[in-house]
Amino acid sequence: MSEPSAVPDAPISPLEPWPDTVHWQPVSRDLIWVELIRLAIGMGLLLAGLGIGWAITGYWLVGVGFGAAVLLTVMRTITTVRAVLAWGYAERDNDLLVRHGLLIRRLSIVPYARMQFVDVTAGPLERAFDLATVQLHTAAAASDARVPGLPPAEASRLRDRLTALGEVRAEGL
CATH class of the missing domain: 1.20.5 (Single alpha-helices involved in coiled-coils or other helix-helix interfaces)
Structure with missing residues (x-):
């Protein structure tokens, strides 16, 4: 008979599963x-x-x-x-998680303190469907993340929240 392990089971993949504390928000269909x-x-x-x-x-x-x-x-x-159904984002206390991809899954974790600025854009097609994209910019170009397919009100809310959290976290640097 094997003894129970003192270490909890490790996730099967570094991308999933996430703890119950992470609440993923989907993008608009x-x-x-x-x-x-x-x-x-x-x-x-x-x-x-x-x-x-x-x-x-x-x-x-x-x-x-x-x-x-x-x-x-x-x-x-x-x-x-x-x-599109694979896109999602989650706001945590110290960072924003953005996931997407099917064959190659990508998970971006952007600490609020590392954000330099946040853009909200909407091209003609996005505006026709009442959508916008939130683009996060950091000092490292490879760590930029974007969240497409958000209603404009949610994109503005997310932009304002990320900007406020980024300012608060950056004060301590």
């Missing part, structure tokens, strides 16, 4: 539509070019390229939906 429209514009142009090229030349290799582009569009549509 409307971000799915923004990303799918961006995909449709890009792939629509590619498919139109390939379709015209195939119609003009009749070359079978252009037709294969067209079929591959259609397959890629379907696959990218599925992964776009899953990728």
Whole structure:
């Protein structure tokens, strides 16, 4: 019979699971539509070019390229939906956690004291769906994090809270 371990079970992955104290906030599901429209514009142009090229030349290799582009569009549509659902952020006492990614999962932990400034941006498509992106900037370019797909009121609240916490934490440095 084995003895119980004095050390609690270690997480299976460094990215998950998180303690019960971390409450992940999802991004808006409307971000799915923004990303799918961006995909449709890009792939629509590619498919139109390939379709015209195939119609003009009749070359079978252009037709294969067209079929591959259609397959890629379907696959990218599925992964776009899953990728948006993987985004999340959590506010803790001393830092902000931002997670995203499917194949390569990324977890950014940004201490409030290290933040230099916080941007809120919204492009034309985001504004059409009433969304904004919060971008955090630190001294190290690699540690910048962003949280897309937030309603403007939540983006403003998060910006103001992060700015206030960053000022308070930076005073002690």
